[in-house]
Amino acid sequence: MSIIPAPIVRFYHRTASPPHFYSLANKLLPWLVGIFILLAGAGLYGGLYLAPTDYQQGDSYRIIYIHVPAAWMSLFIYVIMAVMGAISLIWRMKIADVVLISSAPIGASFTFIALVTGSLWGKPMWGTWWVWDARLTSELILLFLYLGVISLYGAIEDKRTASRAVAILALVGVVNIPIIHYSVQWWNTLHQGPTVAKMDKPSIHIDMLIPLLLMATAFKFYYAIAMLQVAKVEILKREQNMQWVKKLVETKA
């Protein structure tokens, strides 16, 4: 630790302490909600109203503004959980455990939304609700990984042991993430290839792309909002015998 400057170490310990994190969450939340509403409002208006109709898929393609950002979030949140798992295992940081477990229900929700909206898009376009292709199957496995993290944490009584167990599961499961990402290239199947994240120009019209990026950014803010809400409950549960929580309960009552 001696190679890290003292102010950084102090900052790290202060931010990482549960009461500090709790009050920081309270300060951040109104801003996050405000920015989310602006971004989602603009994204939905652009996506559902302003963006032109697709010449091949008609208006069914508008599901993209939920489907693709939700799918991106399902991967993004899992990577965050794996990073938090690593931090928790290496430095035994309490807040990393809290962020990891608080992210799981939101990640599971985005994975569920990606699968369901994909199904609702697949039916009119592919003629089927579901195929066992590589992209869909690996995304379904991701949903099971999230549910596995949630139920493993719930099944172990001692929360310190539970945190270590889910940290390891989150790290092991991260191998699925590149598989999901490259699945459309490795196995040529029904699911279309990437249209945005390509090395050359994205093959999507700019009026369609802007709302998509707005929604993707809005979902990042949504994740922060929902995760902090869950994290606040988790912190209160874990710290309920601490003096600061008792004081908080007194002022609220």
Added chain:
Amino acid sequence: MNSFAEFLAMGGYGFYVWTAYGIALVVLLLNVVLPLLQRKQLLRELALKQKREK
């Protein structure tokens, strides 16, 4: 898009588009509302516990 009815019809794909948006909305709302209710409940329980201990 001229009328509101046309907007809702989504070129014949209204059912698929609005079901997708509806399900997403419900799931995302639940993720924020449930922890809010849980926190209220927990704070109530903790307040009761503290009263008894006094």
